Amino acid sequence: MNFSNRNIVMKDRCYEGGYGKVYVRNLFGREDIPIAVKELYPSRNDEEAFQGEVINLIKLNNQRVVRFLGYEDSGQKRKIYMEWLEGKNLDFYLTSEARNLGIRSRVRILSKICKAIQAVHSEGILHRDLKSDNIFICENDGNEIKLIDFGLASCNKDIDEGKANYEGVNIETAPPESGGKIGILNIAGEVWTLGLLSLDILNSGKWGSAKAIREGGVKTIVWDDVVPKAIRKAVEKCLDNEPEQRYKNVRDFRLDIDEKTPTIDWRIEEEKEDLIIFEGSGAKLDGAIAQEKEFNERHRMYQLKIEGVRTGGKECKVTVSLYYKKYNSSDNFRKIKNATRDYVYNAGLIQKLIIMNVDKLEKELAS
Numbered sequence: 001m002n003f004s005n006r007n008i009v010m011k012d013r014c015y016e017g018g019y020g021k022v023y024v025r026n027l028f029g030r031e032d033i034p035i036a037v038k039e040l041y042p043s044r045n046d047e048e049a050f051q052g053e054v055i056n057l058i059k060l061n062n063q064r065v066v067r068f069l070g071y072e073d074s075g076q077k078r079k080i081y082m083e084w085l086e087g088k089n090l091d092f093y094l095t096s097e098a099r100n101l102g103i104r105s106r107v108r109i110l111s112k113i114c115k116a117i118q119a120v121h122s123e124g125i126l127h128r129d130l131k132s133d134n135i136f137i138c139e140n141d142g143n144e145i146k147l148i149d150f151g152l153a154s155c156n157k158d159i160d161e162g163k164a165n166y167e168g169v170n171i172e173t174a175p176p177e178s179g180g181k182i183g184i185l186n187i188a189g190e191v192w193t194l195g196l197l198s199l200d201i202l203n204s205g206k207w208g209s210a211k212a213i214r215e216g217g218v219k220t221i222v223w224d225d226v227v228p229k230a231i232r233k234a235v236e237k238c239l240d241n242e243p244e245q246r247y248k249n250v251r252d253f254r255l256d257i258d259e260k261t262p263t264i265d266w267r268i269e270e271e272k273e274d275l276i277i278f279e280g281s282g283a284k285l286d287g288a289i290a291q292e293k294e295f296n297e298r299h300r301m302y303q304l305k306i307e308g309v310r311t312g313g314k315e316c317k318v319t320v321s322l323y324y325k326k327y328n329s330s331d332n333f334r335k336i337k338n339a340t341r342d343y344v345y346n347a348g349l350i351q352k353l354i355i356m357n358v359d360k361l362e363k364e365l366a367s
Contacts, residue, residue, distance in 0.1 A: 064116035090135035102265030114254035188243035195238030230260040
């Protein structure tokens with residue numbers, strides 16, 4: 001594609017990063033055809049790295065990877081032209097939507113990201129910079145995700161031959177086997193950084209640090225109550241300090257989390273001294289993410305109230321009750337008849353209850 005200046009009209013949106021700036025332009029001056037231009041800074045004018053990024057983007061023709069349109073190389077200025085995306089990067093999206101995202105929604109985002117990474121790996125390419133800044137949520141496309149920024153990506157052949165670019169690699173998130181000196185060298189290393197990204201997505205609060213995991217293992221992770229144990233174990237397998245103990249590929253990780261996706265989109269609605277209220281939407285389905293149409297047609301809003309949490313100390317007695325209302329209704333929540341039961345509160349109680357589908361949860365509380 002010819003991207004001469006006469007064909008492109010500059011617009012005002014511009015975003016600057018460590019390697020260059022990305023701005024939007026209108027093709028042929030038409031506002032209905034915006035494109036993104038990534039222009040490298042002169043100080044980062046590495047011809048080999050530029051060519052590598054272009055080649056990798058050409059190979060990656062996938063709906064979950066930002067679409068490559070062309071490039072310009074005048075020697076002095078090097079630019080990459082891509083589709084313009086409307087929405088938010090994942091970091092900002094998770095922050096701005098924190099109150100609305102339950103655990104089911106978070107797992108679904110992670111699953112989509114895994115599919116994007118699978119597509120990259122299937123072409124023999126490692127992204128090598130997986131983080132929430134490099135995942136884009138396309139709000140004008142049903143919140144689909146796009147993997148962006150392949151400035152550090154390398155094909156396996158270049159890594160094997162020692163030609164991979166290590167400048168700018170984030171040592172903070174490097175896997176334990178890197179020794180703090182180099183970046184991602186193989187699938188096992190990419191799986192490690194996917195594990196860190198998973199923690200950012202699944203936890204609404206601070207979970208710890210990569211350094212703590214490298215030094216103390218996965219036992220240092222602070223998990224949200226709503227994250228099911230099976231999904232915790234899957235993420236912790238990604239973060240095993242021994243590379244051979246991690247998932248061999250991203251697909252196996254994705255299949256494990258898809259299978260364990262909760263039926264109800266639970267999130268913590270309120271936490272008081274003596275009360276925890278979980279709220280979420282869902283349907284009476286006991287199955288996979290694939291059944292979204294049925295899920296959307298049949299789901300309700302639910303509340304699970306746990307009262308008396310801190311009254312009597314660590315092993316206190318609590319009362320658990322389940323409420324419901326129609327989805328998006330302005331009505332008050334109604335208590336489900338007989339769906340109330342007393343328990344002795346312990347660390348496993350929340351996990352036991354929130355991973356059940358609604359039918360099983362009602363029966364458990366009524367028993």
